[in-house]
Amino acid sequence: MDRKQDASQDLLSEVKILIENNKILELRELLEEYHIIDIFDIMEHLEEDMKIKLFEVLPLDMAASILEESDAEFFSTILSKIDIDHRRNILELMSLDDMADILSQLHEDEREEIMELLSQEDADDVKELLIYEEESTGGIMTTGYIEINKDMTAKQAIKHMRENAQDAETIYYIYVVDNDERLVGVLSLRELITARDASIVEDLMSENIISVYVDEDREEAVRLVSKYNLIAIPVIDRQQKLKGIITVDDIIDVMEEEASEDMYKFAGTSEQEREFVEKVNPTPKDQIFSSVRARIPWLAITLIGGLISSLILSNLDFVMNPTYRSLVFFIPVVIGMGGNIGTQSSVLTVMALSNKDLEFSNVIREGIVGFITGIICSILVGIATYIFIQDINIVLIVSISLFINMILGAMIGAFMPVLFKKLDVDPSIISAPVIATALDITGIAIYIFITTILLSKIV
Amino acid sequence: MDRKQDASQDLLSEVKILIENNKILELRELLEEYHIIDIFDIMEHLEEDMKIKLFEVLPLDMAASILEESDAEFFSTILSKIDIDHRRNILELMSLDDMADILSQLHEDEREEIMELLSQEDADDVKELLIYEEESTGGIMTTGYIEINKDMTAKQAIKHMRENAQDAETIYYIYVVDNDERLVGVLSLRELITARDASIVEDLMSENIISVYVDEDREEAVRLVSKYNLIAIPVIDRQQKLKGIITVDDIIDVMEEEASEDMYKFAGTSEQEREFVEKVNPTPKDQIFSSVRARIPWLAITLIGGLISSLILSNLDFVMNPTYRSLVFFIPVVIGMGGNIGTQSSVLTVMALSNKDLEFSNVIREGIVGFITGIICSILVGIATYIFIQDINIVLIVSISLFINMILGAMIGAFMPVLFKKLDVDPSIISAPVIATALDITGIAIYIFITTILLSKIV
Numbered sequence: 001m002d003r004k005q006d007a008s009q010d011l012l013s014e015v016k017i018l019i020e021n022n023k024i025l026e027l028r029e030l031l032e033e034y035h036i037i038d039i040f041d042i043m044e045h046l047e048e049d050m051k052i053k054l055f056e057v058l059p060l061d062m063a064a065s066i067l068e069e070s071d072a073e074f075f076s077t078i079l080s081k082i083d084i085d086h087r088r089n090i091l092e093l094m095s096l097d098d099m100a101d102i103l104s105q106l107h108e109d110e111r112e113e114i115m116e117l118l119s120q121e122d123a124d125d126v127k128e129l130l131i132y133e134e135e136s137t138g139g140i141m142t143t144g145y146i147e148i149n150k151d152m153t154a155k156q157a158i159k160h161m162r163e164n165a166q167d168a169e170t171i172y173y174i175y176v177v178d179n180d181e182r183l184v185g186v187l188s189l190r191e192l193i194t195a196r197d198a199s200i201v202e203d204l205m206s207e208n209i210i211s212v213y214v215d216e217d218r219e220e221a222v223r224l225v226s227k228y229n230l231i232a233i234p235v236i237d238r239q240q241k242l243k244g245i246i247t248v249d250d251i252i253d254v255m256e257e258e259a260s261e262d263m264y265k266f267a268g269t270s271e272q273e274r275e276f277v278e279k280v281n282p283t284p285k286d287q288i289f290s291s292v293r294a295r296i297p298w299l300a301i302t303l304i305g306g307l308i309s310s311l312i313l314s315n316l317d318f319v320m321n322p323t324y325r326s327l328v329f330f331i332p333v334v335i336g337m338g339g340n341i342g343t344q345s346s347v348l349t350v351m352a353l354s355n356k357d358l359e360f361s362n363v364i365r366e367g368i369v370g371f372i373t374g375i376i377c378s379i380l381v382g383i384a385t386y387i388f389i390q391d392i393n394i395v396l397i398v399s400i401s402l403f404i405n406m407i408l409g410a411m412i413g414a415f416m417p418v419l420f421k422k423l424d425v426d427p428s429i430i431s432a433p434v435i436a437t438a439l440d441i442t443g444i445a446i447y448i449f450i451t452t453i454l455l456s457k458i459v
Numbered sequence: 460m461d462r463k464q465d466a467s468q469d470l471l472s473e474v475k476i477l478i479e480n481n482k483i484l485e486l487r488e489l490l491e492e493y494h495i496i497d498i499f500d501i502m503e504h505l506e507e508d509m510k511i512k513l514f515e516v517l518p519l520d521m522a523a524s525i526l527e528e529s530d531a532e533f534f535s536t537i538l539s540k541i542d543i544d545h546r547r548n549i550l551e552l553m554s555l556d557d558m559a560d561i562l563s564q565l566h567e568d569e570r571e572e573i574m575e576l577l578s579q580e581d582a583d584d585v586k587e588l589l590i591y592e593e594e595s596t597g598g599i600m601t602t603g604y605i606e607i608n609k610d611m612t613a614k615q616a617i618k619h620m621r622e623n624a625q626d627a628e629t630i631y632y633i634y635v636v637d638n639d640e641r642l643v644g645v646l647s648l649r650e651l652i653t654a655r656d657a658s659i660v661e662d663l664m665s666e667n668i669i670s671v672y673v674d675e676d677r678e679e680a681v682r683l684v685s686k687y688n689l690i691a692i693p694v695i696d697r698q699q700k701l702k703g704i705i706t707v708d709d710i711i712d713v714m715e716e717e718a719s720e721d722m723y724k725f726a727g728t729s730e731q732e733r734e735f736v737e738k739v740n741p742t743p744k745d746q747i748f749s750s751v752r753a754r755i756p757w758l759a760i761t762l763i764g765g766l767i768s769s770l771i772l773s774n775l776d777f778v779m780n781p782t783y784r785s786l787v788f789f790i791p792v793v794i795g796m797g798g799n800i801g802t803q804s805s806v807l808t809v810m811a812l813s814n815k816d817l818e819f820s821n822v823i824r825e826g827i828v829g830f831i832t833g834i835i836c837s838i839l840v841g842i843a844t845y846i847f848i849q850d851i852n853i854v855l856i857v858s859i860s861l862f863i864n865m866i867l868g869a870m871i872g873a874f875m876p877v878l879f880k881k882l883d884v885d886p887s888i889i890s891a892p893v894i895a896t897a898l899d900i901t902g903i904a905i906y907i908f909i910t911t912i913l914l915s916k917i918v
Contacts, residue, residue: 033667037687162653171649172631172690189648190630194621208494226715228496229708231631231690248707249688255711256685259718260810266725267806268799291828295803296835302799303836306792307843314788314847328787329773332794332899333765340727340761340892344754347726351719369750376755377762384766388773432891433799440791 012042019050028057036065044074052081064093072105079114088117095169096122097142097250100129129244137221138214140254141235141244144169148201150176150184155197157187169247170232176205183209183234183242211236214243218254225251266347268298268431298433305437309335309444326389327451330381330398335443337377337402338409341370342439343432345413350427353417363414370410378403393454401450405443412442471501478509487516495524503533511540523552531564538573547576554628555581556601556709559588588703596680597673599713600694600703603628607660609635609643614656616646628706629691635664641699642668670695673702677713684710725806727757727890757892764896771903785848786910789857794902796836796861797868800829801898802891804872809886812876822873829869837862852913860909864902871901 011034018027031039031054039058043051043066055063055078067075067090079087091099091114103111103126115123125143132138146168148157157174165171174192176185185205195204211234212221225233225248233251235244269291313331345366352362382399386392413435417427470493477486490498490513498517502510502525514522514537526534526549538546550558550573562570562585574582584602591597605627607616616633624630633651635644644664654663670693671680684692684707692710694703728750772790804825811821841858845851872894876886 035667035669035687165649165653190624193652194624208492210494226708226711228494229711231707248690248711249685252685252688252707252711252714255714255718259714259721262718263721263725263806263810266722267803269803269807288824288827288831291807291824292831295800295828295832298803299796299799299832299836300839303792303796303839306795307840309791309795310788311847313791314785326773329769331790332768332772332903333762335791336765336768336896336899337758337762339895340758341754343891343895344726344728344757347722348728348750351722365747365750368747369754372747372751373754373758377758380759380762381766388770432802436798436802436895437795440795444791 008038008041011038012045015042015054016046016050019053024057027054028059031058031062036062037069040066040069048077052078056082056086060089061093063090064095067102068095068098070102072102075102076106076110084117091117092119092122095142095144096125097129097140097144097169097244100126104130104134132214135218136214137212137216137218137235137246138243140218140221140250141214141246142169142250143244145232145234145242145245146171146174147177147242148174148187150178150200150202150205152201153197154192154195154199154201154204157192157201161189161192169245173232173234173245175234175242175245176201177242181242182240183211183236185209186234209234212246213238218246219258221246222251222254222258226255262428265428266431268302268433269294298431302433302437305434305441309437309440312441312444312448315448324394324451324455326391326394327397329388330385330394330401331444331447333381334398334401334405334447335440338405338443338446339436339439340409341373341406342409342413342435345369345410346417346430346435349414349417350430353421353427360415360418362418363411366410366414367407370407373410374403374406377406397451397454400454401447404450405446408442408446409439412439467497467500470497471504474501474513475505475509478512483516486513487518490517490521495521496528499525499528507536511537515541515545519548520552522549523554526561527554527557529561531561534561535565535569543576550576551578551581554601554603555584556588556599556603556628556703559585563589563593591673594677595673596671596675596677596694596705597702599677599680599709600673600705601628601709602703604691604693604701604704605630605633606636606701607633607646609637609659609661609664611660612656613651613654613658613660613663616651616660620648620651628704632691632693632704634693634701634704635660636701640701642670642693642695642701644668645693668693671705672697677705678717680705681710681713681717685714725890727761727892728753757890761892761896764893764900768896768899768903771900771907774907783853783910783914785850785853786856788847789844789853789860790903790906792840793857793860793864793906794899797864797902797905798895798898799868800832800865801868801872801894804828804869805876805889805894808873808876809889812880812886819874819877821877822870825869825873826866829866832869833862833865836865856910856913859913860906863909864905867901867905868898871898 011030014030015027018030039054039062043054046054055066058066067078070078082090103114106114115126118126129138129141129143132141144167146161146164148160152160161171161174172189174187174189175183176187178184185202185207186209187201187205191204210224210228210230212224214235214237221233221235224230225246230248232245232247234242235246237243349362349366378399381402382395385395385398389395416430416435416438420427420430470489473489474486477489498513498521502513505513514525517525526537529537541549562573565573574585577585588597588600588602591600603626605620605623607619611619620630620633631648633646633648634642635646637643644661644666645668646660646664650663669683669687669689671683673694673696680692680694683689684705689707691704691706693701694705696702808821808825837858840861841854844854844857848854875889875894875897879886879889
């Protein structure tokens with residue numbers, strides 16, 4: 001990390017000096033040595049006029065790649081400042097899926113303005129890409145693939161591939177369609193270049209195609225690319241017609257998004273909050289209000305849960321009894337431990353559910369784990385309690401409550417995700433604050449129940 | 460998901476019938492139509508003797524691919540049952556990084572036995588791969604790459620590539636070395652096949668190489684492949700000598716592992732527990748004991764924290780005062796809400812830290828979020844409290860405690876990860892149970908402090 005950041009720092013100061021001294025040729029030569037991503041990184045740290053000067057110096061293909069990486073704001077600022085022919089030439093080289101993603105975030109009139117600069121064919125493709133939902137496979141696919149007819153020879157196919165390689169996101173898989181544009185096979189570049197010139201594509205291709213439908217959840221594409229170790233996956237409609245492909249770099253982007261999404265969900269906050277925190281220069285005010293908006297719903301739910309706990313506690317008789325007043329002191333440890341083991345059980349269950357179907361038997365398994373850890377913890381707490389207060393009745397009440405609470409905490413933590421899954425609700429919606437609050441309520445109820453029973457036997 | 464599982468079900472029953480009727484040729488033809496991963500899936504559901512029969516029917520390259528997917532147990536069971544020449548031929552086709560991963564899990568004598576079947580060259584490569592730690596880039600790299608000398612012509616390079624394509628994990632990047640085996644450039648297959656025959660590799664190659672060192676954390680490889688959209692990344696030693704490559708499919712595997720690892724860590728459990736739960740047929744006893752072992756350390760830490768809360772609570776004077784006895788009832792809501800906002804803040808901070816360097820200023824930002832959400836929640840709680848108990852003093856004590864607790868909860872939740880990062884400790888070690896317990900302690904301390912101050916003013 002340090003190594004790379006140092007390199008960017010050096011590049012940034014070098015670029016600034018060259019722009020200030022108007023050394024255009026040297027600047028272009030310098031930039032050509034660097035990866036597009038590094039150039040994009042330093043552009044984000046330049047003042048607007050320097051940013052535009054640098055962008056104008058870039059060769060067309062690099063300029064297009066820079067725009068592919070950019071967000072809507074960067075994209076429209078840059079494009080509005082350069083002349084219209086240059087604009088048209090750069091747009092022509094942009095990957096259409098990235099362009100569609102950016103255009104979907106622009107105002108409609110701005111979007112129309114850009115669309116008018118595109119060729120008819122590109123404009124049609126972009127229009128189609130704009131239709132699909134962001135979370136669907138259609139929302140992340142690109143139309144930059146190489147498609148050949150099943151009746152071509154290997155030689156024709158190679159010629160076709162070479163002619164179309166420029167616009168393709170990957171040339172490592174070539175997709176084979178029949179005369180109705182239906183996907184019938186796939187051929188790797190490896191297979192194609194090692195084939196004899198006269199071979200017919202239909203005989204070379206593999207008919208065992210792993211594909212996704214254009215309206216499926218994008219996570220299905222992630223699952224298949226990951227399972228079958230693919231570099232790209234074709235996207236088809238329900239008539240088997242080839243609509244696009246999803247390349248592995250976009251799969252990786254989705255995986256990163258989904259992994260952080262899960263963590264945010266678990267913490268009881270949301271995607272919007274994340275976007276603001278990860279953005280480079282949001283205003284602090286925007287950041288804070290987006291955080292408040294994202295968190296308030298979860299906090300409100302848990303607030304109600306907390307008040308229910310308070311209400312249960314207010315029915316507590318033992319506080320009235322001065323001999324057993326000290327039972328109050330053990331509320332945090334008894335309810336806290338149920339919450340902790342419940343959190344462990346629920347995460348374990350949510351993660352296991354994403355890999356295979358778990359049955360309610362898992363709840364029993366977790367109950368046994370709660371039983372064993374409960375015995376260990378309640379013995380330790382019993383000893384600690386005896387040191388605090390030499391009253392065997394209190395030791396018994398605290399230890400037994402903790403023990404039962406840990407068994408139930410583990411079982412409830414495991415039960416909730418399985419139940420959600422059975423009800424066809426995403427189990428990862430269960431967040432840590434919700435589990436904690438639910439287990440506070442049951443924990444207090446159990447503590448009062450055990451106390452009442454045991455005290456009635458003793459007194 | 461259903462679609463694919465159905466396909467496997469059909470394949471499984473078809474395979475069983477063919478094996479039972481000893482229809483070897485039909486079986487082989489059927490299997491050749493399926494993807495290796497699907498065949499591996501159904502093998503896991505076959506009895507051992509059927510599994511071996513099926514394996515013997517497979518063409519050598521498919522058999523090798525099946526073993527690449529397998530774990531140590533599957534690998535050694537299968538290999539022990541087939542004759543030695545067949546064994547040698549399959550091993551020769553296996554990818555060396557997968558073989559090294561499996562061999563590292565076998566007993567030493569079993570490993571030696573397998574190594575003796577390998578060619579000298581392969582055995583040396585495997586020995587070297589076995590040295591690297593699992594979490595390092597060396598632990599996931601493969602030696603199956605294509606390497607050419609910088610002085611070759613494009614024609615020589617293509618010839619060399621074709622001859623070595625069989626053993627390569629990817630032929631889409633070709634790595635260029637100098638006479639001392641130092642990595643000096645990289646060439647994509649795309650660039651190579653579009654170059655003129657007489658061109659010299661050194662003039663074609665890109666010198667701007669993104670690489671990792673063999674002893675770096677494997678997450679650095681994930682970061683770079685993801686950032687620069689690579690299909691493979693070369694691994695070099697500190698003398699710049701090329702040691703291996705990591706392909707994007709292995710990067711995806713690491714990403715999946717790390718994403719779940721983070722969730723397990725956050726829940727306060729571990730990798731070992733996960734392995735048992737995700738394994739197909741562990742004994743329930745093993746599962747349960749591995750769960751107990753993984754969770755007890757976290758539960759013990761939080762148990763001590765819970766007892767500290769109890770100890771603080773035992774210094775509580777207001778329980779003695781019958782007028783303010785009802786303050787006890789609000790303990791769950793006051794401390795619970797501090798814990799909830801603290802969990803939100805800590806996850807947000809941990810996730811943000813993985814993307815950029817956060818300063819302590821983030822703690823202030825979270826404090827402001829706590830301030831605003833605190834105002835909202837304490838007004839709501841104040842109203843609820845007034846409905847329960849018409850005592851304005853209690854309403855004030857509960858609302859002010861909740862308010863301060865939420866500000867401090869947010870700030871402590873954000874502070875802990877930043878502090879850990881500054882101390883060079885992985886911030887994701889901060890788990891939900893630990894945060895919950897830490898905030899229980901501060902929450903109770905604050906509640907008592909506020910109560911004592913306000914009661915002394917009132918009384």
